[in-house]
Amino acid sequence: MPVLDVLPVPDRPWPTGRITLQSLREAARGCTACPLFKHATQTVFGRGPESARIMLVGEQPGNDEDLGGLPFVGPAGRVLADGLRAAAIDPADAYVTNVVKHFKWVPRGKRRIHQKPSAREVDACRPWIDEEMALVRPQVLVPLGATAAQALLGSSFRVTRQRGRDISTPLAPHTVATVHPSSILRQQTSGDREREMEHFIEDLRVVARLLDDGDDTPSHSL
Numbered sequence: 001m002p003v004l005d006v007l008p009v010p011d012r013p014w015p016t017g018r019i020t021l022q023s024l025r026e027a028a029r030g031c032t033a034c035p036l037f038k039h040a041t042q043t044v045f046g047r048g049p050e051s052a053r054i055m056l057v058g059e060q061p062g063n064d065e066d067l068g069g070l071p072f073v074g075p076a077g078r079v080l081a082d083g084l085r086a087a088a089i090d091p092a093d094a095y096v097t098n099v100v101k102h103f104k105w106v107p108r109g110k111r112r113i114h115q116k117p118s119a120r121e122v123d124a125c126r127p128w129i130d131e132e133m134a135l136v137r138p139q140v141l142v143p144l145g146a147t148a149a150q151a152l153l154g155s156s157f158r159v160t161r162q163r164g165r166d167i168s169t170p171l172a173p174h175t176v177a178t179v180h181p182s183s184i185l186r187q188q189t190s191g192d193r194e195r196e197m198e199h200f201i202e203d204l205r206v207v208a209r210l211l212d213d214g215d216d217t218p219s220h221s222l
C-alpha cells in the first residue's frame with residue numbers, strides 16, 4: 001500500500017513560540033490538513049515583506065508555482081505583474097499569497113490540469129491566510145477572483161458586480177476585489193483580452209489611489 005494512503009489523522013503543524021512569516025512558512029511545509037498535499041510537489045506559501053501595504057490573494061498555486069515553490073510566478077503572475085506596473089503599484093509593497101497552499105490538479109495526458117478547490121479544502125487552509133493577514137496587516141486587501149473573494153468575504157460575494165469597489169470589511173482598512181489574472185488569459189480574442197486587462201488595471205488603480213490617499217474610511221459596505 002502506498003505510504004501516503006496510510007498517513008494518520010490530518011495535521012496542521014503550527015509554529016511554537018513567536019509567530020513570524022518565516023516560522024509560519026516553515027510550519028506550513030508539513031501541512032496535511034486536507035488531502036491536497038498528497039499530489040502536490042510542495043506547500044506554496046505567500047511571499048513579500050511583512051511591511052507590505054497591499055495583500056493580493058489568489059486561489060491556489062498553479063503548475064509553475066507548485067514546481068517553483070512561490071506564488072504567482074507563472075503566466076497568471078506575469079499578468080499580475082503587468083497590471084501592478086500599469087497601475088504604478090510597487091511590487092515591493094505587495095504581499096502575494098493564495099487561500100489554498102497546495103496545487104489541486106488532475107492529469108490530462110502529460111499535463112496537470114487545475115481543479116477548483118472544494119469548500120472543505122479552502123476551510124482546512126484558512127488558518128494560514130488568517131495568520132498571514134494578522135502579521136502583514138495590509139492597508140488594502142485584494143482578493144483575486146471568485147474563490148479568494150468568496151473565501152474571504154462570504155459566499156454571496158460576486159466579483160462581477162462588486163469588483164473595483166472600496167469595501168468595508170473586518171479584514172483590512174480597505175478591501176478591493178478584482179478578477180483573477182488567469183481569467184484574462186482565458187479570453188478568446190486579443191480584443192477581449194485587452195479590454196479585460198484594461199478593466200483589471202482600472203481596479204488596481206483604485207488600490208493605488210487608496211494607498212496615496214491614506215484615508216481609512218471605505219466607501220461601500222459588503
Ligand code: URA
Nearest residue numbers: 058059060062071072
Ligand atoms: N493562480 C493563483 O491563484 N495563484 C497562483 O499563485 C498562481 C496562479
